Amino acid sequence: MILAAALLLGALLTGCGAPVLLRRLTASRVDPAVAIALWLVTMTGVLLGAVASLTLLVWPGHGPADAITAWVHRCWTALSHDGIPHLDPLVATASTGVALAVAVRMARAGVRRGRRKAALRRQHDQALLLTQPDTTGAAPTLWLDHDTPLAYSLHGHGGLVVATRGLTEQLTKPQVQAVLAHERAHLRGRHHQLVGIVDLAAKALRILPLMRHAAGAIRVLVELAADRAAVAACGAAPVREAVRALTSPLAPTRALAMSGADTAVRLRRLDRPRASRRSAFAVAGAGAGALLIPLTLTTGLLAAAGVLLCA
Structure with missing residues (x-):
C-alpha cells in the first residue's frame, strides 16, 4: 500500500x-x-x-x-x-466509492451541459434558416439586427460565429475583421470543447484547487490564444481597439465572446507585443x-x- x-x-x-x-x-x-x-x-x-x-x-x-x-x-x-x-480492503473500498461518486457527478454535469448547449445551438440554427448567413469565412456568420456591438462563437455542426449589426456601425472595418478572426480562431482551436472539458473537471473535483482554478484560467488563456491568432491575421492595433470597444455581457454563457474573460490582462498582452516562439x-x-x-x-x-x- x-x-x-x-x-x-x-x-x-x-x-x-x-x-x-x-x-x-x-x-x-x-x-x-x-x-x-x-x-x-x-x-x-x-x-x-x-x-x-x-x-x-x-x-x-x-x-x-x-x-x-x-x-x-x-x-x-x-x-x-x-x-x-484489514486496512487495505477498507481503504480500497472507500477509494472506489469516492471514484464512483466523482464519475457520476461528471456524467450528470456533462449531460446537463450538453442539453443546454444543444438547446442554444438549435435556437441559432433556427435563426440561420430565416436569414442569409455570411459564408465567406471558415464558419458561417449569423448577423443579428441589434444595436449593441457583440460577437461570439458556438461550436457544433462546423461551428458558428454570431455578430450584431452594431458591430459594423460602431467599429471600423479592420476592427470588425479582427473580431471575426478572433471568433474563428476559437473554432479552429476547438476552444469550446477544451473549456467544456475543464469545466466538467472543475465541477466534479472542486475540492482540488488545481481543478477549481483551472476553469477560469483556461477561459482567459483561450481568449489570449484567439487574440494572438487575430493579431497574426489583422495586426495588433485593430485587435486592441476591438477588445476595448466590446464590453457587452450579453453573450450566452455557453459561448466564447470577444468581450469575455479578463480584458485587463488581454490589453496588457496586446500593449506589449512579442514575437511568438511557440513550437x-x-x-x-x-x-x-x-x-x-x-x-x-x-x-x-x-x-x-x-x-x-x-x-
Whole structure:
C-alpha cells in the first residue's frame, strides 16, 4: 500500500500546490498555447496519479507495487501489511466509492451541459434558416439586427460565429475583421470543447484547487490564444481597439465572446507585443514536464519513506 499512498499523496500535493505557479502564466508573457498545455497536462498527471493509486489498492496483491516497493518493505518491520491486514480492503473500498461518486457527478454535469448547449445551438440554427448567413469565412456568420456591438462563437455542426449589426456601425472595418478572426480562431482551436472539458473537471473535483482554478484560467488563456491568432491575421492595433470597444455581457454563457474573460490582462498582452516562439517542441516539453510533476513527488515521497524506515 506504500506505493499507492505515495501516488495519491503526490497527486494531492500537486493538485493543491500547482495552481500557485500555473496562475502566474496568465499574466506572464508565456505563449498561451504553452500555458494551456501546462494546465491540461498537470491536471492529467494528477488524475492519472489518483487512478493509478486506486488501481493498486483494488488490485489483488497490489499488482506490481510489491516489487517496486520491496526495498521499503524489507525495512518495514513494525507496520507491515501483515500486521494490519484489514486496512487495505477498507481503504480500497472507500477509494472506489469516492471514484464512483466523482464519475457520476461528471456524467450528470456533462449531460446537463450538453442539453443546454444543444438547446442554444438549435435556437441559432433556427435563426440561420430565416436569414442569409455570411459564408465567406471558415464558419458561417449569423448577423443579428441589434444595436449593441457583440460577437461570439458556438461550436457544433462546423461551428458558428454570431455578430450584431452594431458591430459594423460602431467599429471600423479592420476592427470588425479582427473580431471575426478572433471568433474563428476559437473554432479552429476547438476552444469550446477544451473549456467544456475543464469545466466538467472543475465541477466534479472542486475540492482540488488545481481543478477549481483551472476553469477560469483556461477561459482567459483561450481568449489570449484567439487574440494572438487575430493579431497574426489583422495586426495588433485593430485587435486592441476591438477588445476595448466590446464590453457587452450579453453573450450566452455557453459561448466564447470577444468581450469575455479578463480584458485587463488581454490589453496588457496586446500593449506589449512579442514575437511568438511557440513550437511543437516547446509545447511537448512543457507538457512532459508538467505530467512528471506528480511522479516526481511520488518518487521523492518513496525515497523519504525509505530513508525514515531504514534509519
